[in-house]
Amino acid sequence: MSSAQQPSLLTHSMPHIDLQQVAEIAATYYGLSGDIKPLPGERDANFRLRVSTEQQYMLRFINAAESAIEVAFQTELLHYLDLHAAQLPVPKLVPSLDGEHQPILHKGDLRYCLRIVTYLEGTPLHLHHGNPLLASHLGEVLAKLDLALAGFSHAGAKRDLLWDITYPQRLLDRIDCLQDQSLAELILSVIDRHTRQVLPKLNAIPWQVSHNDLNPHNVLVSPDQLSISGIIDFGDALYAPRVNNLATALSYQWVDGQDPLACVRPFIAAYLKHQPLTPHELSLLPVLIATRMCLTLLITSWRATLYPENRVYILRNFALAKRSLESFSQLPNNWLDDLIATTTTRTHGASHD
Secondary structure, three states, X not given: OOXXXXXXXXXXXXXXXXXXXXXXXXXXXXOOOOEEEEEOOOOOEEEEEXXXXXXXXXXXXXXXXXXXXXXXXXXXXXXXXXXXXXXXXXXXXOOOOOOOOOOEEEEOOEEEXXXXXXXXXXXXXXXXXXXXXXXXXXXXXXXXHHHHHOOOOOHHHOXXXXXXXXXXXXXXXXXXXXXXXXXXXXXXXXXXXXXXXXXXXXXXXXXXXXXXXXXXXXXXXXOOOOOEEEEOOOOOOEEEEHHHHHHHHHOOOOOOOOOOOOOHHHHHHHHHHHOOOOHHHHHHHHHHHHHHHXXXXXXXXXXXXXXXXXXXXXXXXXXXXXHHHHHHOOOOOXXXXXXXXXXXXXXXXXXXX
């Protein structure tokens, strides 16, 4: 997809489909029936189908602006994880009665591409913000997900997404969407650092397919609140620098209060224990974390002006991202070095106990 085409996915309205149509499609193509409820979404029309307490599904009617190869990429990614990392808490694909994982459906003059996956139980992580135990488990799960996807490739993975922190410079023309001048200046300074520090090193770091959107609304917590029960929504998955995925996840781990790194610390420690990064990757991690915060602020502000009726959902991460970026900007330049050194010392000390 060219850069000229890319914004259409974020500006194209989601599919319009009512509950009766959803029920008819689920019964006809999947042999499923039950209680149906709409779920929120930015680009796609999503629904939960509850057959019973133990049998629930998520139906995604995919945005017509999404290219066929990218839809296939996301489907094949889930299929790959099912085959090679079934223990990970990610949704499982559900085939249609004809054995298809992404059937093209026709209802009158309308055409839909549908994907059904198992519905994972749990409460969204944003309701448990500031929990170091959950941050540690999420760091471990993300590392194992990255390890699993390191062996996956697909032609549709090389996507041109505005949410890709590899190239935030293409969002500079949307800076006017921000009403806060001081915030705009802070974002411009971060993107300038990215241009100087990240772009020259892109060929020196590992790339792979990754989730690319581990925000707290895409992470589910188990009923006992002790572990991560689900990683959902692979709609922004792509091929990018490996460190981007960790940076994106960490951008949502900032905590309000005296210790903003209370969750960042255990998250990084758990991730690096299972998936070590190169020195080049670690050197870029701070500016990439800040870059994701900037993208959250820029893209959501822009899209909220396009879709005021969906403004609340679109801006759901804005306040946290703003506070996090402002908090981040106050940290000393060597905060990550000190954090990793402390983590390494604790790990070595524990190994000698």
